Amino acid sequence: MTVLIRSLLLLLAGCVLSAQAADTGWLRNAQNSHAEVRLRAAPQAGDTRLLLDIHLEPGWKTYWRTPGEGGVAPVIAWQTPGISAQWFWPVPARFDVSGLTTQGYKGTVTLPIVLQRPPGSDTLTGTLTLSTCSDVCILTDFPFSLDLTRPPAAAFDRDFARAMGEVPPDSGLTDQLNASFVNGELQIRAVRQAGWSTPELFFDYPAGSMLAAPVISVQGNTLSARVAVTDEWGDAAPDLRGRQLSLVIGDKGLAQQSQVTIEAEPLLSGGTRATLWSVLLLALLGGLVLNLMPCVLPVMAIKLSGLVQQQGQTRRQTRLQFLASSAGILFSFLLLALLMSALRLSGQALGWGIQFQSSGFLLLMTGVMFLFSASLFDLLHFRLPSAFNTRLATHQGNGLAGHFAQGAFATLLATPCSAPFLGTAVAYALTAPLPQLWLLFAALGIGMSVPWLLVAALPGVARWLPRPGRWMVHLRTLLGTLMLLATLWLVTLLIPHWGSGAAGLLAAALLLLLLIWLLRRRALQQAGAVAIALTVAGALFLLMRPAEDAGELRWQPLSEQAIAAALQQNRRVFVDITADWCITCKVNKSRVLNQPDVRAALSADDIVLLRGDWTQPDPAIGDFLRQRDRAAIPFNQIYGPALPQGQILSPLLSRDAVLSTLSKAKK
Secondary structure, three states: OHHHHHHHHHHHHHHHHHHHOOEOOOEEEOOEEEEEEEEEEEOOOOEEEEEEEEEEOOOOEEEEEEEEOOOOOOEEEEOOOOOEEEEOOOOOEEEEEOOEEEEEEEOEEEEEEEEEOOOOOOEEEEEEEEEEEOOOEEEEEEEEEEEOOOOOOOOHHHHHHHHHHOOOOOOOOOOEEEEEEEOOEEEEEEEOOOOOOOEEEEEEOOOOEEEOOOEEEEEOOEEEEEEEEEEOOOOOOOOOOOOEEEEEEEEOOEEEEEEEEEEOOOOOOOOOOOOHHHHHHHHHHHHHHHHHOHHHHHHHHHHHHHHHOOOOOOHHHHHHHHHHHHHHHHHHHHHHHHHHHHHHHOOOOOOOOHHHHOHHHHHHHHHHHHHHHHHHOOOOOOOOOHHHOOOOOOOOOOOHHHHHHHHHHHHHHOOOOOOOOHHHHHHHHHHOOHHHHHHHHHHHHHHHOHHHHHHHHOHHHHHHOOOOOHHHHHHHHHHHHHHHHHHHHHHHOOHHHHOHHHHHHHHHHHHHHHHHHHHHOOOHHHHHHHHHHHHHHHHHHHHHHHHHHHHHOOEEEOOHHHHHHHHHOOOEEEEEEEOOOOHHHHHHHHHHHOOHHHHHHHOOOOEEEEEEEOOOOOHHHHHHHHHOOOOOOOEEEEEEOOEEEEEEOOOOOOHHHHHHHHHHHOO
8 A cells, every 4th residue: 555655646746747847748649558658858048958758568669760661750740830850869679570671669768859949939839640560550649738938857967868878979889881782782891890799780771772681790800781772662773872871880789870972892702793694604604514513423324325325316316306305404494493483482592402402302303213214224215195206206215205304304413512603693593683583594504405405416426436236235224223323312312301211211112113123024134233233322321421420520500600709719710511412512521521631621729610501491501601692502611810701612622722721711
């Protein structure tokens, strides 16, 4: 009872003091029970200081001077004539809801305002319009009147000074700040000698533009941020070069209000966006080089069998069949473009080879590879429908449909890794407008199909092979064995999804089915090849497993924070992003990373080893790659005191490149 009486007395005293001071008291609106506001003033000659107090119930928010992609900033419609007001804004918070980013406040916030008013205006009247949002948004009006003949409340000066202390100054945090605009992306770089902890960025949007939430990374004392820009309708961004950017940078309780001119030259390493024509050339070269990467080893059987089957055919038949294979390659790349477009429109992660993260895709490809292997063992043939059979079909019935399928599945099997030029082209494509994405994937397909097109243009190449004979039967058996090994490799990629037991049962079932099939056809030579394939697969597994674990390198989980922490300690960092389905990753480990001198260098006391596993979908790894304009693996990067921005290595590692870059990174 005593506590209740004391509370009522304090409330009564507050009302009395409000009545005796330039204070509206707490204002409420029956249409919005989630917010209350109060205005207090300190009248004086010249400027009049005003405090706007806003109190919101838990779960509700209001907005900063630039609300973001939704909301309305607080505003006062003055009824007293001749009023001009300067608002001051504390550092806001960022709210991301349903893909929209907004900037504002929760709980209680006080906004200082300085008024210029004409002499003799002793009463301030107006209406505050406040936007508050939770699951719904409410726009509320609060009419008010302030009697300026009354003195300010006793605590006004202290409260005003405290509120102004929350307003970020225009210096004191950054030592250097730059911004640039490159192909629809705002790039920001801020240097702080004291280093960064948990930085935040808030923007006043340039006229006619919308800015997405920034993607921030910290390397040593340098903050880098990339911000996607569109116009107010979500379409192509306006040109921001040469315009002023107003922003607030905050970090661990400190903040700074800044104005910076947006430059035209790229600021961030790996952030240079080439022209479409140059990227098209990279796409053609990347597709061509993909034929030489370790990823194509499983499809060499398809290419060789296609060439062998041209024996005894006319030049026209050879040309059309290799054109059909090229069409299959291009079809697969356009299919990948469709997949990437669908993922982008649905807001999912994008990346080269991510289809290998799907157990359904792996199971489908396993079945297809098994059928190709059976075909090479002469157990199965791909035939055209009888209505479409033509004289172009070979004596075994392997017509244009089969050649089209060879090209299509050769492409899908060749995508689990990156190649020189390929990563840049794919990264550009995945962030470009959809028509450019399709154009660049088509260029990749044309680049990869160049060897097939050369044979189509010069069908006489098939005549360089020896004359038909028993060697063709033996070669087809060898190619079928290679294809079977590729099938077993695909089965191993199902282990992270199904477990080793289920994947082992699938492999055993496929091998048993193939053996029974061959024995019933009395194909003893091919049955022996299957047994050899099983033996080779087991031997390779036993030989490779120790190599993977050799040296026991101290790998830690990959994160931006781990990189920043290592750089603050003047340590070097080796980043490795890999996946079970990435053949080039395994080649890099066996040929480079597991070599004794490289392992010794990576085991140095000042080196931090960070590894990301992209075998299964991981948005954090996708974001990490996108921040470096990459979309494919393998990915390796080295940081150090002398390389605070990091240096990205070639997808196909070399011993000399790793050792020299590690040495270069050391101060």
